[in-house]
Amino acid sequence: MAGNSEPLSPRAKLAVTAGKAAAAVSRVAGRGSGSVIGGKVALRFDPDLLARLARHLDVILVSATNGKTTTTRLLAEALRAGGPVVSNALGANMPAGITSALAGGSEARFGVIEVDEKYLAGVARDVAPKAIALLNLSRDQLDRAAETRMLAEKWREGLAGVEAIIIANADDPLITWAASSSPTVVWVAAGQAWKDDAWSCPSCGGVLQRPSEDWFCGECGFRRPTPTWALSGDHVVDPYGSAWPIQLQLPGRANKSNAAMSAAAAAAFGIDPKVALERMYSVQAVAGRYDVVTFQQRELRLLLAKNPAGWLETFSLIDGPPTPVILSVNARGADGTDTSWLWDVDYTRLAGHPIMVIGDRKLDLAVRLEVAGLQFRVCANLDEAVRSAPPGRIEAIANYTAFQDLRRRVGN
Amino acid sequence: MSESSLRLVWVYPDLLSTYGDQGNALVVEHRATQRRVPVSRVDVRSDQPVPTSGDIYLIGGGEDRPQRLAAERLRRDGGLSRAVANGAIVFSVCAGYQILGHEFVNDLGRPEPGLGLLDVVSVRGEGERCVGDVLADIDPQLGLPPLTGFENHQGVTHVGPQARPFARLRMGKGNGTGDGTEGAFNDTVFGTYMHGPVMARNPQIADLLIKLALDVNALPPVDDQWFEALRSERIAASVQPA
Ligand SMILES: [Zn+2]
Numbered sequence: 110m111a112g113n114s115e116p117l118s119p120r121a122k123l124a125v126t127a128g129k130a131a132a133a134v135s136r137v138a139g140r141g142s143g144s145v146i147g148g149k150v151a152l153r154f155d156p157d158l159l160a161r162l163a164r165h166l167d168v169i170l171v172s173a174t175n176g177k178t179t180t181t182r183l184l185a186e187a188l189r190a191g192g193p194v195v196s197n198a199l200g201a202n203m204p205a206g207i208t209s210a211l212a213g214g215s216e217a218r219f220g221v222i223e224v225d226e227k228y229l230a231g232v233a234r235d236v237a238p239k240a241i242a243l244l245n246l247s248r249d250q251l252d253r254a255a256e257t258r259m260l261a262e263k264w265r266e267g268l269a270g271v272e273a274i275i276i277a278n279a280d281d282p283l284i285t286w287a288a289s290s291s292p293t294v295v296w297v298a299a300g301q302a303w304k305d306d307a308w309s310c311p312s313c314g315g316v317l318q319r320p321s322e323d324w325f326c327g328e329c330g331f332r333r334p335t336p337t338w339a340l341s342g343d344h345v346v347d348p349y350g351s352a353w354p355i356q357l358q359l360p361g362r363a364n365k366s367n368a369a370m371s372a373a374a375a376a377a378f379g380i381d382p383k384v385a386l387e388r389m390y391s392v393q394a395v396a397g398r399y400d401v402v403t404f405q406q407r408e409l410r411l412l413l414a415k416n417p418a419g420w421l422e423t424f425s426l427i428d429g430p431p432t433p434v435i436l437s438v439n440a441r442g443a444d445g446t447d448t449s450w451l452w453d454v455d456y457t458r459l460a461g462h463p464i465m466v467i468g469d470r471k472l473d474l475a476v477r478l479e480v481a482g483l484q485f486r487v488c489a490n491l492d493e494a495v496r497s498a499p500p501g502r503i504e505a506i507a508n509y510t511a512f513q514d515l516r517r518r519v520g521n
Numbered sequence: 522m523s524e525s526s527l528r529l530v531w532v533y534p535d536l537l538s539t540y541g542d543q544g545n546a547l548v549v550e551h552r553a554t555q556r557r558v559p560v561s562r563v564d565v566r567s568d569q570p571v572p573t574s575g576d577i578y579l580i581g582g583g584e585d586r587p588q589r590l591a592a593e594r595l596r597r598d599g600g601l602s603r604a605v606a607n608g609a610i611v612f613s614v615c616a617g618y619q620i621l622g623h624e625f626v627n628d629l630g631r632p633e634p635g636l637g638l639l640d641v642v643s644v645r646g647e648g649e650r651c652v653g654d655v656l657a658d659i660d661p662q663l664g665l666p667p668l669t670g671f672e673n674h675q676g677v678t679h680v681g682p683q684a685r686p687f688a689r690l691r692m693g694k695g696n697g698t699g700d701g702t703e704g705a706f707n708d709t710v711f712g713t714y715m716h717g718p719v720m721a722r723n724p725q726i727a728d729l730l731i732k733l734a735l736d737v738n739a740l741p742p743v744d745d746q747w748f749e750a751l752r753s754e755r756i757a758a759s760v761q762p763a
Contacts, residue, residue: 248539256539256584256585257584258584258586258587259584305534305538308534308535308536308566309535309536309567309587309590314586314587314590315568316535316566316567316568327568446652446653446671447540447652447671447673447716448541448671448717449540449541449542449544449671449716449717449718450540450541451541451544452541452542452543452544452547452718452721453538453541453543472747472750472751472754473721473751475747475750475751476721476747476748476751477544477721479551479747479748480544480547480548480551480721481547487747
């Protein structure tokens with residue numbers, strides 16, 4: 110707990126020092142921020158280091174398919190109202206990256222930690238968090254990731270013995286299934302635009318009925334829990350029925366949902382929703398996402414969309430036609446090498462926009478758009494796409510490594 | 522060519538649509554519409570009866586438990602089997618392919634009866650999952666160009682005497698039997714392990730199904746520029762992996 114900071118053992122101190130040295134070497138060698146390699150070295154010196162580093166913190170874990178990096182940032186900002194925060198704000202969300210981030214926060218009171226979906230149960234066991242925020246689960250990188258429903262099942266098993274308060278999105282049946290074995294759950298109606306991974310009941314396999322906002326299984330009685338917090342348009346409604354305005358620099362419904370989850374989570378740490386939400390306004394582009402940059406005398410907004418649920422949320426926040434849209438898709442290791450998911454995305458939503466396609470898999474996109482009945486232009490690279498775009502701010506939507514390529518090209 | 526529309530039935534998207542399977546339905550619709558053949562598409566959820574009056578049925582890939590649920594519900598419903606008895610065309614992918622056979626191994630590790638519409642039997646593979654690009658030569662009797670696709674499965678499917686392998690592999694694992702076969706077919710029922718989705722990379726398969734359903738030998742040509750560009754790129758990539 111905070112304020113009760115037990116000094117690190119000599120071995121743990123040595124591990125932290127070794128980790129910092131390795132991180133410094135990695136930075137000098139030009140291999141990124143060095144946080145992951147530093148954490149790996151430190152964990153090798155002291156496998157219990159993560160648990161020990163977390164012991165003096167009030168920790169909250171954040172996991173999801175989409176929005177975990179942004180939510181971690183929003184929540185960290187909110188909790189700073191109550192004291193210093195340490196966080197893996199750069200998205201290094203596996204145990205080594207988390208260890209490295211925590212090693213840099215010996216003065217902190219709160220730890221706000223983004224966790225990769227596959228590691229959630231293990232990290233939850235190691236760091237004994239006070240709370241865990243679970244936002245959403247949907248298909249992502251199917252060539253290598255666990256099946257979505259199996260992931261929910263593993264979370265459920267892993268979290269059953271964890272004492273943390275779970276802050277869970279009641280509008281996502283898979284999240285509800287994962288959370289509902291826990292003794293203390295704060296249910297948030299945070300919304301879910303993408304529904305195609307939860308048509309069958311996680312409990313019995315029956316077909317889920319989804320009339321408007323509600324959902325329930327007609328066969329076994331598994332149903333949407335009654336939420337105590339809710340996202341309602343531009344407001345968060347707290348358990349007392351008070352509606353607090355959400356004001357963010359980040360666009361879109363999905364970020365309002367992230368803010369609602371963050372406000373509910375911050376309340377579990379005694380932070381007033383009004384204060385929490387006001388502080389979230391300061392969060393700007395996270396790792397380049399939503400950044401507006403100038404490139405070739407044109408304004409480009411950089412949007413990351415990694416999977417069908419992410420594309421759906423992104424389409425809902427872009428400027429309407431005739432705003433030009435550049436789409437870029439790669440299928441390198443970090444993206445998932447199977448491009449089948451393109452066919453789960455409803456590209457007809459882009460009707461009326463001039464569309465330019467680029468990226469390693471621009472031909473997959475071309476076929477997808479042709480079948481969707483859209484006009485588009487296949488371009489060799491970003492420069493050509495920008496040159497051929499009609500006037501106006503350009504929305505550039507890309508999946509993971511394609512997004513990194515965009516950032517590199519525009520010098521962001 | 523009949524004046525009535527082509528009736529396309531997508532079977533159980535709530536259970537079997539994990540790998541962009543909607544793509545096959547969209548490509549069949551697109552290729553038919555381009556030939557001015559009107560299409561009426563019905564997506565049948567697993568709590569609804571499968572209509573027996575369809576011309577082409579598509580059934581896709583899914584996770585292990587949904588696969589068992591789909592097999593249970595299709596056996597109980599009987600609609601798909603009646604449609605095949607009426608001469609309907611069926612094209613199945615991955616989990617759907619296994620369901621059309623006599624038997625597969627379910628999520629509980631037990632043999633699960635399929636619909637017996639295609640003479641194949643599937644078991645669980647011992648080794649690693651088959652994941653990656655595939656290139657194969659389709660049975661010459663079907664008159665189609667090479668098959669390109671993406672596979673991601675752990676099944677091993679043995680093709681019996683009442684069916685023929687759909688293709689002979691040049692790259693990839695296909696049926697996983699080690700005999701170089703991929704997929705299976707008989708007169709009206711087709712099965713493959715290929716995602717991609719397979720018809721986005723092989724629109725000629727969609728054309729074949731349309732021809733069989735309309736009982737015509739040829740279809741008017743259409744502009745294949747992007748389909749062909751994608752095919753060439755993927756075939757080159759599977760021969761020379763990046
Ligand atoms: Zn149920």
